[in-house]
Amino acid sequence: MADGIRVLYAGGKPDARGIASGLEAADGSLRVAAAASAAAALDALAEGDFDCVVGGDDPDASPLALFERTRERHPGLPFVLFPADGDEALAGAAADAGVDAYLPHADDPERYAALADRIRRLVAVPRGADGGDASDLGTDVRGEIPYERLLETCPVGIVVLNADGRIEHVNASAEEIFESSRSEMVGRTFDDLEWRIVDWNGDPIPEDDRPLERAVGTGEIVTDYEHGIERPSGERRWLSVNAAPLGSADGEIEYVVAAAADATERRERERALAALHDTTRQFVHADSEVAVCELAVEAAREILDLPINGVWLYDEDENEGILRPVVRTNEADALLDQPTYTGGDSLSWEVFERGEFRVYEDLSAVDGQYNPDSPLESEIVLPLGDHGVMNIGATEPNAFGEGDVALARLLAANAEAALERTAREAERRARARDLERQNERLEEFASVISHDLRNPLGVARARLELLSTECDSDHVDPLARSLDRMDAIVEDVLTLARQGELVGETELIDLAAAAEGAWGTVETEDADLVLEGSTRIDADPSRLQELLENLFRNAVEHGSTASRTTSGDSPEDGVAESGAADPGPDGGEGVTIRVGSLSDGDGFYVGDDGPGVPPEERDRIFEHGYSTADDGTGFGLAIVDEIARAHGWSxxxxxxxADGARFEIATDSGD
Structure with a gap:
């Protein structure tokens, strides 16, 4: 702008030429032309080139008439309304119309300086350092967007206050955030408006502590100040505010510019997350599936503000399986029937089978509904694992935002975990009851075995001892071996009767340590134990040791490498009969037993280098009482099989x- 900032002043009261002269005197960078009426101003605009228009008082036209005509013909030209006597109605009308600046002066002696400053800001030309003509800057910035228009495009709310705390400018985002029009806000203070500025507890914030007033009072920048705006209806919105003072050349604060972002959604999300955390703690104390479902439904209703919801649980007692309604809100019951879903007849069943949540924004466009005439227009269906589904509905389409869906999924995940826990607890309680009943029956059975069988055996053994002292008979030793065998059978039967297929509390056990412990309780003779690595097994410690002891005893007693099975021989408990081959004068070589983890890590093995088990016998060796040896009870490997199955192993x-026997136990739980 070689000739400075070109300004057109239009107005007839007071004298237009006098105002133009006063404006030029206030700022030497301004070149002001005067027009005595709106019509004359429009003619001047058509003939000349101006950087800004100032509209004064015109007795023959409304204050905004010139602005409207100017904006039609020159949409990018800044316009300042400069009335002698302003009021709130005119200020509001100017703001609503989009006037760039409203500056009533009431014959203020500083009116021309204030107007010059506003013009410079609008056309984005700074004043020269010496306060003189800015034309020597050598930059023609005509056509740049005025800062008010820049603020208008800002996605956060912008509010400009003067030093007196009165609102001078708000952008469109601020109107939306504060739910007030510019005409309601411009020219007023925050205390004049029909809202309260409150803290998180709903208590009024003292004026000096509020962000804009603090910036005015201290001259400091205020950042990330959060507070609530409460309207007379009680509705509350949460804001995050940044405010900065704008000073004049002499250091006096003239304005405060504040940026306000609506934090209501984030605040509500934080509140909901905290409340869901409390619900999760309540889930821990729920003692049944129904209790968990009641908590989930109430949380969706009260915390997430989703009143139409319910939970359906899977019932596997039916032939084909069903999803039956368990808990629903009163709103859902009043609006909907209580259907029971079966395979392929509903969106709920589809989500249950797939295990993936679905959001239906417009149910009228979705196929596969259980009831096409349902009053619901949108729905969220959330899987609860193998337990069922949670449905959340609304009577309008597109009712759920991303925040609603995210929080609903979090609630469903927590409910699913709680249902898993209650199912485990119910199973544990059922097992405890079964164990208690079985223990009672087994104690009775063990008592019969102990007294009704062992007492006659004791009498027989005493008689045999007397017989052996009275005569020298070849029948004494066979009778003694038979009685020993009967004692062993009774002991093994008692073991099965007392422990059966049950296990106690399990824990992670180091296999190598368990094998060494079991080895120390077995008469190993000259056998060797080799540990080939280790793994950790989730097992009942005592029953795992018992399993290993039986496998070791089986291998030691029947796995001597000098006792290889000859053609036609069969093993007892999976090994060869003693005496199947002559061990020679020095006896048989001791068996080597190897223990280690399976190659896939999901289990362990016990192997030996004894005679092995013929393939045709491998399906029978775990049967109760099965034995091919004269002195075998047939219960050793049966006990091993019972313990394995009690743990859920195979x-x-x-x-x-080494061509011997190898027993592989798949646990599916090894680390």
Whole structure:
């Protein structure tokens, strides 16, 4: 702008030329032309080139008439309304119309300086350092967007206050945030408006502590100040405010510019998350599936503000399985029937089978509804694992935002975990009851075995001792061995009767340590134990040791490498009969037993280098009482099988690397 800032003043009261002269005197960078009426101003605009228009008082036209005509013909030209006597109605009308600046002066002696300052800001030309002509800056910035228009495009609310705390400018985002029009806000203080500025507890914030007033009073920048705006209706919105003072050349604060972002959604999300955390703690104390579902439904209603919701649980007692309604809100009951869903007849069943949540924004466009005439227009269906689904509905389409869906998914995940826990607890309680009943029956059975069988055996053994002293008979030793065998059978039967297929509390056990412990309780003779690595097994410690003891005893007693099975021989409990081959004068070589983890890590094995188990016998060796040896009870490997199945494991017999027997126990729980 080689000739400075070109300004057109239009107005007839007071004298237009006098105001133009006063404006030029206040700022030498301004070149002001005067027009005595709106019509004359429009003619001047058509003929000349101006950077800004100032509209004064015109007795023949409304104050905004010139602005409207100017904006039509020159939409990018800044316009300042400069009335002698302003009022709130005119200020509001100017703000609503989009006037760039409203500056009533009431014959203020500083009116021309204030107007010059506002013009410079609007056309984005700074005053020269010496207060003189700015034309020597050598930059023509005509056509730049005035700062008010820049603020208008800002996505956060912008509020400008003067030093007296009165609002001079708000942008469109601020109107939306404060739910007030510019005409309601411009020219007023925050205390004049029909709202309260409150803290998180709903208490009024003292004026000096509020962000804009603090910036005015201290001259400091205020950042990330959060507070509430409460309207007379009680509705509250939460704001995050940043405010900065704007000083004049002499250091006096002239304005405060504040940026306000609506934090209501974030605040509500934080509140909901905290409340859901409390609900999760309540889930821990729920003692049944119904109690968990009641908590989930109430949380969706009260915390997430989603009143139409309910939970359906899967019932596997039916032939084909069903999803039956368990808990629903009163709003859902009043609006909907209580259907029971079966395979393929509903959106709920589809989500249950797939295990993936679905959001239906417009149910009228969705196929596969259970009831196409449902009053629901949108719905969220959330899987609860193998337990069922949670449904949340609304009577209008597109009712759920991303925040609603995220919080609903979090609630459903917590409810699913709680249902898992209650199912485990119910199973544990049922097992405890079964164990108690079985223990009572087994104690009775064990008592019968102990007294009704052992007492006659004791009498028989005493008679045999007397007989052996009275005569020298070849029948005494066979009778003694038979009685020993009967004692062993009774002991094994008692073991099965007392422990059966039950296990106690389980824990992670180091396999190598358990094997060494079991080895120390077995008469190992000259056998060797080799540990080939280790793993950790989730098991009942005592029953795992018992399993290992039986496998070790089986291998030691029947797995001597001098006792290989000859053609036609069969093993007792999976090994060869003693005496199947002559061990020679020095006896048989001791068996080597190897223990280690399976290659996939999900289990362990016990193998030996004894005679092994023929393939045709491997399906029978775990049967109760099955034995091919004269002195075998047939219960050793049966006990091993019972313990494995009690843990939920599987066991199979194969051939070891040394052609002996190898028992592989798959636990699916090894680390």
């Amino acid at each position: 066991i199979r017999t194969t051939e070891s690397a």
